[in-house]
Amino acid sequence: MNSIRLFVVSLLISVMSLTSAAQAQAPADENQLYNAWSYLLGRALIIRQENTDMREPGMNYNVIKYHNLASDTAFVNPNFDVAYLESWIAIDDNSAALVSVPEIKDRYYTIQLLNEWGDNITNINSRVYPNHPSGIFALVTAHSNVKLPAGAIPVILPSNKAKLLGRFELKDSPEEATKLQRAVTLTITGTPHITQPPAIPEFTNDKLPGVALFDNAEAILQSAPDYTPVAAGVQQSVRDIAQKVHTNSQYRQQTDNALTQHVIPAFMQEAHTGIATWKNNWLGGHKEGRGYNGHYGTDYRMRTAINLLGIWANSPGEAVYYLATKDSNGQSLNGNGFYRLHFPATALPETMAKAFWSIIMVSIPDYQVIPNPLKRYNFNNYSGLKKNSDGSLDIVIGPRPPKHFPESNWLPSSTNQAFAFTFRAYVPEPDVAAGDRFPPAVTPVNENQF
Structure with a gap:
């Protein structure tokens, strides 16, 4: 009788162990994986662009690069209708970036600022700032200790970095557009501590990263705050998947298979046909x-x-x-x-x-x-x-x-x-x-x- 009981107990333990192992090795729900991967990829694409920019001649943090797009044909998604400038802003609580914008009339222009996830922060132009279309704009952190120059317009950045892009319509007088472009200047007060972007896997647009994207997920998430209302929940999904692919090789392989065979093709389809009309x-x-x-x-x-x-x-x-x-x-x-x-x-x-x-x-x-x-x-x-x-x-x-x-x-x-x-x-x-x-x-x- 005791031997029968021992056999039954052993059988139950074996079944429970197999069930637990199967649950531990089961791949993530594909909808959850789709959301987590596509969310993390959004930040990785910005990091990739930051790394690419910093390898370009004339690019550095807090330095404006003035483009002559008649010759800058290597630019991604170029716009040859404008005189273009760009910079990566990097500040901290004890520094500020002072952007000087000249008076511009009868010509389209804008100084666009974006955060580290690709969201628009603001556009400096006569449409957004009708009472202050030109002058000094001070880019600062939310807890800045910097005393700003008199008359400077404060622009609070959501993190310590931002992408700055300037566009000045060429019209039929490109020389004048270039003159206005060059009149935009950038001055840094203080000595900001500049954090280097986190490591990401190498990838191209036609070969997006699979499970390797999750290998440094926590550092990627921590590298810049995201203020979308659903950030907390989807970031936790990213962390859950990252922890499992790090500790379970079978789960990692199954997740990579799901990404390459289903998730990435579905995302590319959505990107090309589903995000707009x-x-x-x-x-x-x-x-x-x-x-x-x-x-x-x-x-x-x-x-x-x-x-x-x-x-x-x-x-x-x-x-x-x-x-x-x-x-x-x-x-x-x-x-x-x-x-x-x-x-x-x-x-x-x-x-x-x-x-x-x-x-x-x-x-x-x-x-x-x-x-x-x-x-x-x-x-x-x-x-x-x-x-x-x-x-x-x-x-x-x-x-x-x-x-x-x-x-x-x-x-x-x-x-x-x-x-x-x-x-x-x-x-x-x-x-x-x-x-x-x-x-x-x-x-x-x-x-x-x-």
């Missing part, structure tokens, strides 16, 4: 139930997608962005083919924006310009495009200039190179800002039909 095979504008560019609220997955596809996106009041990777038939855009964008006379691109519009072709997956002999990468208000006899406008894309078509309206592509279009409307019209108006579809055409 999809119309005319353009992705852009606001989508009901999602966040807004630059102000994502609880929509951290959209924030991560923007950090991946169009890092440093501005708020909708400043700019609306549209991304096209497919033609009107749903096929991927490729440099072997010819395409046309047709704007009716009643819906020309300049009617979409109060400031200016632009369209640029960039490569996939790295979102950089595609070299061509003409060094022509974009069109905008001042490109001298020729309209049709009925007042409409055609833009043609292809590897060769099409016959019987104005070369001024031709945007060169490169054979066998996949590409995307970014269309920008700066200070968009209300229907554009509301997501009710889109660029026309990119239509495939025969090069001999013109």
